[in-house]
Structure formats: structure tokens, C-alpha cells
Amino acid sequence: MTKTPITVAYGDGIGPEIMSATLRVLEAAGAELDIETVEIGEKVYKRGVDTGMDPGAWDSLRRTRVLLKAPITTPQGGGYKSLNVTMRKALNLYANVRPTIAYSPFVETKHPAMDLVIIRENEEDLYAGIEHRQTHQVYQCLKLITQPGSERVIRYAFDYARTNGRKKVTCFVKDNIMKLTDGLFHKVFDQIAAEYPDLEHETLIVDIGAARLANTPERFDVVVMPNLYGDILSDVTAEISGSVGLAPSANIGDGFAMFEAIHGSAPDIAGMNVANPSGLLLASVMMLVHIGQATVAERVHRAWLRTIEDGVHTRDIFRDGVSQKQVSTTEFADAVIARLGEQPQVLKPVSYREDAAIAHRKWQPVPKAHKQLVGVDVFLDWQPGSPDDLGHQLKAIGVGDLKLEVITNRGIKVWPNGLPETFCTDHWRCRFRKPEGAGVEPNEVVELQRKIVESGFDVIKTENLYTFDGVPGFSAVHG
Amino acid sequence: MTKTPITVAYGDGIGPEIMSATLRVLEAAGAELDIETVEIGEKVYKRGVDTGMDPGAWDSLRRTRVLLKAPITTPQGGGYKSLNVTMRKALNLYANVRPTIAYSPFVETKHPAMDLVIIRENEEDLYAGIEHRQTHQVYQCLKLITQPGSERVIRYAFDYARTNGRKKVTCFVKDNIMKLTDGLFHKVFDQIAAEYPDLEHETLIVDIGAARLANTPERFDVVVMPNLYGDILSDVTAEISGSVGLAPSANIGDGFAMFEAIHGSAPDIAGMNVANPSGLLLASVMMLVHIGQATVAERVHRAWLRTIEDGVHTRDIFRDGVSQKQVSTTEFADAVIARLGEQPQVLKPVSYREDAAIAHRKWQPVPKAHKQLVGVDVFLDWQPGSPDDLGHQLKAIGVGDLKLEVITNRGIKVWPNGLPETFCTDHWRCRFRKPEGAGVEPNEVVELQRKIVESGFDVIKTENLYTFDGVPGFSAVHG
Ligand SMILES: NC(=O)c1ccc[n+]([C@@H]2O[C@H](COP(=O)([O-])OP(=O)(O)OC[C@H]3O[C@@H](n4cnc5c(N)ncnc54)[C@H](OP(=O)(O)O)[C@@H]3O)[C@@H](O)[C@H]2O)c1
Ligand SMILES: NC(=O)c1ccc[n+]([C@@H]2O[C@H](COP(=O)([O-])OP(=O)(O)OC[C@H]3O[C@@H](n4cnc5c(N)ncnc54)[C@H](OP(=O)(O)O)[C@@H]3O)[C@@H](O)[C@H]2O)c1
Structure with a gap:
């Protein structure tokens, strides 16, 4: 197997610790990676680069087109720009993918059966950041929903569902009120759903959908929605799964992809060798699938599930009576490495197909109306x-x-x-x-x-x- | 006591049944009401009035300024307008108030300690309904946040908290992204909070706030937010409290107020005498407080709590092992009437102050900037x-x-x-x-x-x- 070039950023705070742990596991599992390391985050901001990313980092990314990213610290105040927002828009990372799974009984949750993926449009909606105050009393923000943006993320959601053995795709919109913008998203959803007759689909008004998602998340499988709803509701699902510290995310575009944990740089526990590397490790599993190394992805993911089952837990998820052994960041990585090749006994074993790297169909402009x-x-x-x-x-x-x-x-x-x-x-x-x-x-x-x-x-x-x-x-x- | 004139609409579906039950309880409790009945809803729509409300109904409302409203059926298709949206905007009902309380162990819920009130801005935000498609690919909706709209609803939230013995007001916004619009809401919140030093206040980014609300609702008390967030999150809280069928809501303006259950007209069970009248009954309790009949409100609310505790339950909340007796709509009303004067033994007894009708300070235009x-x-x-x-x-x-x-x-x-x-x-x-x-x-x-x-x-x-x-x-x- 030839090595796949990827770009790696160690980030700030707990970033370096969890990245080292993650890369050690990947290496032991036999991932074929050619790693280019770049610097992003606090130090770069403080050198005066207002996007937090060196020009050299962009160059690496243009070569590899894949970024495995540890969390960074965004300095407070000043004119710093959000690195994530800039990267999503500049690199057209249109789909934000967040699987949320309960690991009951090994990690506490009120929703033991939940196992869903939220796929959120990632570039537009109210996040275009176009705001105007034009009178003394009234402030305005533009919500933009586009045909290409909607089509890409919705098509990705269906392709993701099919490739990952999921059965149903649900769409959340508020088109009883926003008939044009959310109406477009709904219409595109219906059009694309028709191309995937092997998958169930349904659309819910976002308020009722959110209520069901929060109360009975087990009824959902893949859920696709515009940016703002997805931002709010993917935080809800991560939290109620009981495992914010375990959740990975992927930002996917046609030309680039970025993988990271959903948590931040947790400066309060940096350098203490106690952080849980699981979010980043599971993000690296998503990356391996994306670059076509499904077998390695499966081996890492199964060993990780087995480690969780064995009660080998970092401090954040350690519970008396449930956990067996409290371990450090490095010990946790060692425990996963020791279990490579083993299978989970209770939790659902994951399977990835070798062709699971989703083949992206290029977006085609729709015929023009008069x-x-x-x-x-x-x-x-x-x-x-x-x-x-x-x-x-x-x-x-x-x-x-x-x-x-x-x-x-x-x-x-x-x-x-x-x-x-x-x-x-x-x-x-x-x-x-x-x-x-x-x-x-x-x-x-x-x-x-x-x-x-x-x-x-x-x-x-x-x-x-x-x-x-x-x-x-x-x-x-x-x- | 002189009688207070109110307007009553019996609505559609289960509306007439639950309204009759509610009014019987109010009368037995000694409410001093001078009732004008008006027709709204399906029949009015079908007579060709596209707002679903007779001109005569507007006249009554102008006299009484208070509407107790049963749910209506909005006909599908056609150019019908949402009666609620029209009323909110036309009558400047700027605050939507939704208390959500768990009645554990009498009604099942995963969140037995929750007891919070969501107060949602009710007229503006993306619900202004101003949308434009101007290119082949891009659709736009305007989000409008105004100084007077924000100030009124936030001031109402603080006044409500103070009058109802609540301790903390939390604000949800997304002003890390929408710095001008949500930034305004946040700024007004901080300004008004400073006038209420007896109350705690805090602001959370809506995604993190929503996650906490869904996972640990018991940490919240009064929560105020712009329209869209409130629409989504008040449905979440109602659902996770386990009691959508029990939840009331109030729409409050300086000149008018409207009270209703949060559920709809449930045509599938209409005419069967099985509907739960509790949502509308609790809305009528909010109305009694609003018109200055706090003692009656307290008597009704306590008798209702006692009925729920006694396990006298309509079909929708009847559970073997928890409930004692399954009753019809009319029997439920009889059971509440029979308990007027009694106190709950387990659930928190409510208290309303005679001066609990919130004194509305008139909104003052801010000095103009250059x-x-x-x-x-x-x-x-x-x-x-x-x-x-x-x-x-x-x-x-x-x-x-x-x-x-x-x-x-x-x-x-x-x-x-x-x-x-x-x-x-x-x-x-x-x-x-x-x-x-x-x-x-x-x-x-x-x-x-x-x-x-x-x-x-x-x-x-x-x-x-x-x-x-x-x-x-x-x-x-x-x-
Ligand atoms: N994608 C990103 O790069 C990203 C995302 C979010 C935030 N951030 C940045 O991160 C910085 C800190 O943000 P924050 O404190 O709000 O959120 P956070 O970094 O996620 O940390 C919040 C708390 O969660 C716990 N935690 C998070 N990750 C953990 C892990 N892997 N293992 C164990 N515990 C973990 C720690 O709690 P205990 O103290 O209880 O141990 C930590 O104090 C900020 O500068 C923020 O801008 C970056
Ligand atoms: N403010 C309003 O006027 C308002 C609000 C929402 C909806 N609506 C309108 O109401 C109509 C029906 O809407 P919908 O079916 O979506 O929602 P819904 O009327 O709230 O009914 C949904 C289901 O909830 C149960 N339910 C609701 N209220 C109940 C009560 N008081 N007691 C016992 N069970 C109750 C029934 O379930 P079971 O079948 O399991 O018994 C019913 O089928 C539509 O025309 C809608 O536009 C009006």
C-alpha cells in the first residue's frame, strides 16, 4: 500500500497530548500515512496572522487535501478570525458530519439506544455573517440558502447513509414559516431522496423534530439540516449521549476534508496527561475511511470499543462501579494498542467497506428558469x-x-x-x-x-x- | 368584585370539549368573568375569511383585550394565513410565555426536577416572513432583531421572574456569529439585568445552552431568547417534561393578551370526551393571574395539582401502577371541581400574589445616535x-x-x-x-x-x- 499524505496540526492546550496518542495508535494499527506537520492556532495568531494559520499550512493542505486537526485556543478579544469558519468557507467544506452514539452501560446516559449521525450544512445560512444596522431600532442578518449548498450536503447525507449501512435520512426544516429558503432545502431533499429508493426518508418541522431528537433520539438514523439548526442540535445530541469528550466530527468538501474532535483545547488540563484522546482518535477513524484505509479504520475502532468495554477509562468518563481502571492519556493509547485485533463483546462492532470513501458526484447546475x-x-x-x-x-x-x-x-x-x-x-x-x-x-x-x-x-x-x-x-x- | 370581560373562542376539534370543561372549573372556583364568545378557526376560514377570524371577533377583542382560545384547525392548502402569527404581530403580543414543569412521579419523565419557563420573543427574527429569491441559486430570508422588540420581551422576562418568585434569568443568543443582531439582544439583556440586582442572570451561546437545557433542564429557571431559538427549544422542554398535553402558553402584549394550550385541535379524538383539558385549564390560570384574580388562580391550580397527585388521569397520561382512575374530559373537570380548596401533598403548591398582574413599563425610545x-x-x-x-x-x-x-x-x-x-x-x-x-x-x-x-x-x-x-x-x- 502506498502511503497517503495527510496534514497534521497538533494545536494548543491538550492538543499535542491527544494528537501524539492518536498517531501512536494509528501507526501501531498499520495506517499508511505520510505526515506533514503544520502549525496553527494560538502561537500563529499571536505572530499576527489573523486567520491563525500559516501560509505554509495552506500549501501543505493544497498538497494533501486532508487535515487531522487537534483543537486550538482562539485568543480572546482582538480581531482574530475563527479558523474553523475560515477553513470551512474557503475550502468549501460543505458537510459537517457528527456521529453521536451512546456507549451504555459503559458510559452513563439517559438515552442508551441512541446511534445517529447529524449532517449539517456547513457554509451558509445565517453564518454568512452579513449583518447591517440601518436604523436606530432595527438590526438585520441575511440568511442565505443556496441550491448548490443544499444539494451537496443532502446528497452527501444520502451517500453517507448508503455507504454506512444506515436505513433512513431525516430532514429538519422550518418551511411552514420560511417557505422560500427552508422550502428550497426541503424541495432539494425530496428530489434527491427520489434517487435513493433503497433508503427511507422523512421531513420534520425543526421544532417538533428537535423535541423528538431530545426525548427519543433512538428513532433517528441520519439527520440532515441547514447550518443553524445543525449547530444547535448536534450539541444537544452530543450532550445527551453522555459523551461530549468522545465525539468526533468531519468537515467534508469535494476537494478537501478536515477531521477533529468536537471539544476544545481544555487549557485547564493541558500538560497533565489526563485528557481523553477518544474524540480525536475516532475522528482519525473517519479520516482513514475517507482516504480508503477502511481495514485499518475498523481495526482501530474495534480495539477502541473493546477498551471502553473493558472499563479502561480516562478521568472524564471514569465512574465507580462501571469503570475498571483509571488511566492517563498515554496509558489509554497503550490500552487501545494492546487490543488491536480484538472485537467488542457487547457494543455493536463497526464495519467499514473498502470502497467506503464516498464517491462524490460533481454538483450540476440546474437548468435556468426565466x-x-x-x-x-x-x-x-x-x-x-x-x-x-x-x-x-x-x-x-x-x-x-x-x-x-x-x-x-x-x-x-x-x-x-x-x-x-x-x-x-x-x-x-x-x-x-x-x-x-x-x-x-x-x-x-x-x-x-x-x-x-x-x-x-x-x-x-x-x-x-x-x-x-x-x-x-x-x-x-x-x- | 366586578366582573372582568374576556373573549372566549371554542375553536375546532377537541376545542369545544376542553373549553367547556375549563369554563366549568373557573365558574365553580368563583372566577368573576364576563364572557363574550366569538367564532374563529376552520368554519371562518371556509367562509372565505383568510385570517380565520371574523371582524366581529376583532371588535370583541378590542373591548376585552383578553382572549382565552381553544385550539383551531388550520385547513390544509390554499392561501390561509396562520391566525396565531397574524394575532401576535397585529396585536403586538411580544412575549410568548411557556412554563414547563415535570409532575414526577405522577407523570413519567426523564427529568423529574425540571421547573422552568421559556419566554420567547414573539414577533420578529426570521418570522417577519421577508424572503426573496433573486438569483437562480440563492434564496434569502431577513432576520430582523429590533431594540424595542428585544427590550420589551427581556423586561417582561425579568418582571415575570420577580413577580413569580423565580431567582435567575438566562439569555440564549448566538452572538459569537451574529454579532450585530444577537449582539443587540445580548446587550439589551445586560442593560436590563442591571436594573434587577435581586435576580441572577447569565448568558449562554444557544448551542451550548440548548445542550444543557436538553440534558439538565433543572439548572434553568426563566430563559429568554429570540423567536426562532425559543420556538425550537420550548418544544424540546415541553416534550422532555413528559407532558406536552399539560402545557399552557400565554402571548403577552402591552394592550392585549392571549392564553391557550400548546397542543392543537386533535381532530382524531374530537367529540369522544377523552381529551385532556389541562393545557387550556392551566392557560386559564395564567389568564386569571393576568387579570388580577390571583386567589382564584391559586385555588384552581392547587386543586388541579391535587387531582394529578390523586392519580385521576385522562387517557393520555394514564399509566398502570401510577394512575388510580382513568376519567373522561368531563369527569376530570368534575374531579378538579371536587378538590377546589384542597392542597397538593407532594407537588410544590403554587402561590400567586394579588398584585401579580405584571405592571408593564412603557417602552422608551433610546436616545438617537448620530x-x-x-x-x-x-x-x-x-x-x-x-x-x-x-x-x-x-x-x-x-x-x-x-x-x-x-x-x-x-x-x-x-x-x-x-x-x-x-x-x-x-x-x-x-x-x-x-x-x-x-x-x-x-x-x-x-x-x-x-x-x-x-x-x-x-x-x-x-x-x-x-x-x-x-x-x-x-x-x-x-x-
Ligand atoms: N475545534 C476547536 O479547535 C475548538 C472547539 C471548541 C473550543 N475551542 C477552543 O478551546 C478553548 C477552550 O474552550 P472550552 O474550555 O470552552 O471548551 P473545551 O476545551 O472543550 O473544554 C471544556 C472542558 O471539557 C473537558 N474536556 C474537554 N475535552 C476533554 C478531553 N479530551 N478529555 C477530558 N476532558 C475534556 C475539560 O473539563 P474538566 O476541567 O472538567 O476536566 C474542559 O475544561 C477555547 O480557546 C476555545 O476557543 C476550540
Ligand atoms: N394553537 C393552535 O390552535 C394549534 C396548535 C397546534 C396545532 N394546531 C392545529 O391542530 C390540528 C391538529 O394538529 P396535530 O394533530 O399536529 O397536533 P395536536 O392537535 O396537538 O394533536 C396531536 C396528538 O396529540 C394528542 N393530543 C393533543 N392534545 C390532546 C389533549 N388535550 N388530550 C389528549 N390528547 C391530546 C392526540 O394524540 P392521540 O391520537 O394519541 O390521542 C393527538 O392526535 C391541525 O389543524 C393544526 O394546524 C392548532
Whole structure:
């Protein structure tokens, strides 16, 4: 077997200890790795590199395309950027994969039967970080859901389920409220599900889904969802499994992948040789599968399960009556090494197929719909007066028959015929359209803005209204 | 005591049964109510009223300002609007209050010690329902967080905690990512907390907070949060308490209030006299406190606790070995009535103060900061070519020294000096500023758009950039 080049970062705090332990196990198990070590994290930040990652580290990553990463310490304050956020977006790591499994009765949990994988969209949603304050009272963040982003992560979830012998893929969305954005994610889910008739699929509204996930996680298998829901709910599942310190994660893209534990650098126990290396070790198992070394992955994972069963536990999971022996980080690695080749007796033995490295189908752009401009939402910062005053003044402004149709405040209609009780902020959305939804020219939108600005209004933002193959690409107005 | 006028809606499905049972208990307990009955729900929708609420119902509500509401059935399909969403926004019901309590050992739960109240902002956040699709690939929803909306719900949470003998208020936000929007909610929370030195307060990042809430809910008391987080997490807490069918909720505004069970109209068991009226009955207890009839509220609530303790249970919570007697809806109401005046022996007896109707301080607008226009984000629908091509073309367009500064795609910088690996959608944000952040005139923003449109670009939206007292009202660019 030729060696696979990978990039390794030892990180900060407990990072070096758990990385050394992990690499020792991998070597003893016969992993064929050609390791390039890079520096990331606190020291790099403090040298003034605001992303926490040396240019040399990017070069290594471009060669190997695989990063095994120990946790880092993000310095407090200052203009430091999150290394993880930067890497996910810059390297298009669109899927965040988090298996969460209960190891009952060896690790305490209220949910002994849980065994699920949350796959979370990893780059977009509210995490695009596009925020604006444009009035005294109102702050805004853009939630972006894209067709390619949704398709990639959902397809990955189905491929993952199939390759890993899972039976069902569940999708969580809130498309009863967010009909366009979450509606897109739901629609793409249904389209892709149809290509995998061998797998069950279902969609739940995220609030009900979250309630079931927290109360009866054993009913779920693979769960795919947009970024924010996944961020919240993968922390919930890790916590209720009883084993935050054991949980690995993978960040997957078409060209790159990054593997790490879900915990941080735990500076309070750094250098004490007590940290549990399991999260990182299980992440390295995911990495071995990813690079096509499934047999080694299986050997490591089974030996690890056997070690947990034998009650050889680091301090964080040691419980009197359940555990047999409390060990250090290095002793734990030795115990796993001593069990290479052994099988778990109680816990489910894992199996990985040699072809388990998921073959990524390239994303194909969807055929283009016919797009037509049919109006514009012009947003104003305006002092709370009556909505009727505002309606009256704006009605007089128009470009040809591009005229004021409706005004909303925080999404609820306040003109015409608003309810007098509705509280209004200083943030007004004024929708301009033509009769019968007729087409609008881009320069008419510009001209409209010119007139509104000239009339002394504070135009703070615009949102054009388009139809796509005749279907409105904008939500109807409430109220 | 003079009678308090209230509006009552019997709703659909099991609604009429549980409302009758509830009103019988209230009457027997000596509630002084002057009831106006209105029709809402399925029949009204089907008569063609798209909000599900007769104009006559609005009139009654304007008189009484209090609605006790049984669940309704929302017809599937068609352009029906959610009655709850419309009412919340139109009547400015800014706080959604959901107490969740475990009634162990009488009702099964994995979390016997939980006793918390989630208070959720109820009108804004992503629920403003402002969505736009402006390119082939990208869909957008606006998340709006406002100063008045945040202040009202947070102040309500502290007032609620103080009035109800609670000790701690916890805030959940994601302001490590959404520094402006969730940052505002956090800042307002800190400001208001300082006015309540008798109460503890803490803030948790929502993912970690959710994990703790799901695993150890007993560590929380009152928890306040923006709309979406609260929607998801109040369903989680209701479910894990073991008693979705017992949970009430209140929607509170300065001028109006609405009280209901959290469950729906359960059409499958309608008319069978088996539904549990407890959710609505406990909602009516919250209503009694709200209208200043605390003594009656206490009498009803204690008799109800005693009934549950005595094992007199409707079918949904009946368990062999725990329950004593399975009863119908009407028999359950009779059992509560028979126990009026009695106290619970095991469960915590509730107490309500006569002055427990929370005195609402009117919201005061904050002093205005100096607002200055300093640039604009112009968004384009542009075919994925290289970001450098786009940068090159846009650099040539400018108004005076209002020039292209940076381009991002899904929030990550792609020009200048982007990483070649970054995947780009057809949705580009192009930020135009002047050197050293100098001021911009509104007509320069219009003129800039005119030039960009004239150059053949598809401008899909704009977001102006402002400073407030010199502080940027827009997020910095990642990457
Ligand atoms: N991906 C990443 O690189 C990443 C992720 C999260 C956080 N961080 C960073 O890590 C730093 C510390 O964050 P934090 O304290 O919030 O979270 P943390 O590092 O996960 O540590 C929290 C606590 O969990 C326990 N713990 C975590 N990992 C453990 C292990 N492998 N074995 C045994 N115990 C373990 C320790 O508890 P006891 O004290 O009870 O032993 C530790 O104090 C911060 O700078 C943060 O930014 C980095
Ligand atoms: N605020 C509201 O008005 C509101 C809220 C939510 C839903 N809804 C509407 O209600 C309709 C039905 O929705 P859904 O079936 O999803 O939810 P649901 O009405 O809450 O009913 C779900 C199931 O919960 C049980 N259940 C609910 N309330 C119960 C009670 N008081 N006593 C005993 N069992 C009870 C029943 O289960 P078993 O079959 O096991 O007995 C029922 O089938 C829909 O039209 C929905 O739009 C209205």
C-alpha cells in the first residue's frame, strides 16, 4: 500500500497530548500515512496572522487535501478570525458530519439506544455573517440558502447513509414559516431522496423534530439540516449521549476534508496527561475511511470499543462501579494498542467497506428558469408617524405605473388597511409594483430610488422582486 | 368584585370539549368573568375569511383585550394565513410565555426536577416572513432583531421572574456569529439585568445552552431568547417534561393578551370526551393571574395539582401502577371541581400574589445616535466567472472616490486576494466605500447603481452602510 499524505496540526492546550496518542495508535494499527506537520492556532495568531494559520499550512493542505486537526485556543478579544469558519468557507467544506452514539452501560446516559449521525450544512445560512444596522431600532442578518449548498450536503447525507449501512435520512426544516429558503432545502431533499429508493426518508418541522431528537433520539438514523439548526442540535445530541469528550466530527468538501474532535483545547488540563484522546482518535477513524484505509479504520475502532468495554477509562468518563481502571492519556493509547485485533463483546462492532470513501458526484447546475424583474421592495428609515401618512406621501412618488402597493413593518401589513393596534418600528418596507405584475426595467428601479431620495426619504436598502418561470421569488405579505 | 370581560373562542376539534370543561372549573372556583364568545378557526376560514377570524371577533377583542382560545384547525392548502402569527404581530403580543414543569412521579419523565419557563420573543427574527429569491441559486430570508422588540420581551422576562418568585434569568443568543443582531439582544439583556440586582442572570451561546437545557433542564429557571431559538427549544422542554398535553402558553402584549394550550385541535379524538383539558385549564390560570384574580388562580391550580397527585388521569397520561382512575374530559373537570380548596401533598403548591398582574413599563425610545452613510453593499446576480474578472470590471465603475473595496460570495472574501479553492455561487456582494470611511451622499448611492446597471450588470439588491456615533453598523468581511 502506498502511503497517503495527510496534514497534521497538533494545536494548543491538550492538543499535542491527544494528537501524539492518536498517531501512536494509528501507526501501531498499520495506517499508511505520510505526515506533514503544520502549525496553527494560538502561537500563529499571536505572530499576527489573523486567520491563525500559516501560509505554509495552506500549501501543505493544497498538497494533501486532508487535515487531522487537534483543537486550538482562539485568543480572546482582538480581531482574530475563527479558523474553523475560515477553513470551512474557503475550502468549501460543505458537510459537517457528527456521529453521536451512546456507549451504555459503559458510559452513563439517559438515552442508551441512541446511534445517529447529524449532517449539517456547513457554509451558509445565517453564518454568512452579513449583518447591517440601518436604523436606530432595527438590526438585520441575511440568511442565505443556496441550491448548490443544499444539494451537496443532502446528497452527501444520502451517500453517507448508503455507504454506512444506515436505513433512513431525516430532514429538519422550518418551511411552514420560511417557505422560500427552508422550502428550497426541503424541495432539494425530496428530489434527491427520489434517487435513493433503497433508503427511507422523512421531513420534520425543526421544532417538533428537535423535541423528538431530545426525548427519543433512538428513532433517528441520519439527520440532515441547514447550518443553524445543525449547530444547535448536534450539541444537544452530543450532550445527551453522555459523551461530549468522545465525539468526533468531519468537515467534508469535494476537494478537501478536515477531521477533529468536537471539544476544545481544555487549557485547564493541558500538560497533565489526563485528557481523553477518544474524540480525536475516532475522528482519525473517519479520516482513514475517507482516504480508503477502511481495514485499518475498523481495526482501530474495534480495539477502541473493546477498551471502553473493558472499563479502561480516562478521568472524564471514569465512574465507580462501571469503570475498571483509571488511566492517563498515554496509558489509554497503550490500552487501545494492546487490543488491536480484538472485537467488542457487547457494543455493536463497526464495519467499514473498502470502497467506503464516498464517491462524490460533481454538483450540476440546474437548468435556468426565466427570470423577470417585476418590482422592488424599498426599505426606509422613517420616524414612527402613522403608516397612512407614509402611504399617502409615497403614493405620490412613482415611475410610470411602478407604484406603491403595500407597506409592512416587521413583516406585517400596515398600509393600506392596517390595524391601528400594530406597533411600528422605524424600519419600513415599501413594495412597488406595476398593475397585474407587469415587467419592470432595471433603470426604473434606479429612477424610483432617485425620486424617493430626492423627496427627502432615507432609503436604507432595496430588494428587487423577480419571478422565475412566472413563480414569484418573494414572499407574500402577512396580515 | 366586578366582573372582568374576556373573549372566549371554542375553536375546532377537541376545542369545544376542553373549553367547556375549563369554563366549568373557573365558574365553580368563583372566577368573576364576563364572557363574550366569538367564532374563529376552520368554519371562518371556509367562509372565505383568510385570517380565520371574523371582524366581529376583532371588535370583541378590542373591548376585552383578553382572549382565552381553544385550539383551531388550520385547513390544509390554499392561501390561509396562520391566525396565531397574524394575532401576535397585529396585536403586538411580544412575549410568548411557556412554563414547563415535570409532575414526577405522577407523570413519567426523564427529568423529574425540571421547573422552568421559556419566554420567547414573539414577533420578529426570521418570522417577519421577508424572503426573496433573486438569483437562480440563492434564496434569502431577513432576520430582523429590533431594540424595542428585544427590550420589551427581556423586561417582561425579568418582571415575570420577580413577580413569580423565580431567582435567575438566562439569555440564549448566538452572538459569537451574529454579532450585530444577537449582539443587540445580548446587550439589551445586560442593560436590563442591571436594573434587577435581586435576580441572577447569565448568558449562554444557544448551542451550548440548548445542550444543557436538553440534558439538565433543572439548572434553568426563566430563559429568554429570540423567536426562532425559543420556538425550537420550548418544544424540546415541553416534550422532555413528559407532558406536552399539560402545557399552557400565554402571548403577552402591552394592550392585549392571549392564553391557550400548546397542543392543537386533535381532530382524531374530537367529540369522544377523552381529551385532556389541562393545557387550556392551566392557560386559564395564567389568564386569571393576568387579570388580577390571583386567589382564584391559586385555588384552581392547587386543586388541579391535587387531582394529578390523586392519580385521576385522562387517557393520555394514564399509566398502570401510577394512575388510580382513568376519567373522561368531563369527569376530570368534575374531579378538579371536587378538590377546589384542597392542597397538593407532594407537588410544590403554587402561590400567586394579588398584585401579580405584571405592571408593564412603557417602552422608551433610546436616545438617537448620530447616523452617517459611509458606503453601500451592491449585490449582483452574475454568472460564476472568476472573482478577479468581476473585481476588474467593477473597479472601473465608481462615483467620485466611492469605489469597490471588496467582493464576497456567501460572506467569504473572494476579491481582492481570494483563495482559488473557494466555491462561488451566482450571488455576489460588492462593497463600495470611500477612502478612510468618508461620508457618502444618498444620491451617490443612486448614481452608483445607475452606472452599474448601465454597464449591464444585474443589481438585485442593496444594503447601505452606516455608522452610528462612529461605530460601524455592518459586519466586517470574513476571510
Ligand atoms: N475545534 C476547536 O479547535 C475548538 C472547539 C471548541 C473550543 N475551542 C477552543 O478551546 C478553548 C477552550 O474552550 P472550552 O474550555 O470552552 O471548551 P473545551 O476545551 O472543550 O473544554 C471544556 C472542558 O471539557 C473537558 N474536556 C474537554 N475535552 C476533554 C478531553 N479530551 N478529555 C477530558 N476532558 C475534556 C475539560 O473539563 P474538566 O476541567 O472538567 O476536566 C474542559 O475544561 C477555547 O480557546 C476555545 O476557543 C476550540
Ligand atoms: N394553537 C393552535 O390552535 C394549534 C396548535 C397546534 C396545532 N394546531 C392545529 O391542530 C390540528 C391538529 O394538529 P396535530 O394533530 O399536529 O397536533 P395536536 O392537535 O396537538 O394533536 C396531536 C396528538 O396529540 C394528542 N393530543 C393533543 N392534545 C390532546 C389533549 N388535550 N388530550 C389528549 N390528547 C391530546 C392526540 O394524540 P392521540 O391520537 O394519541 O390521542 C393527538 O392526535 C391541525 O389543524 C393544526 O394546524 C392548532
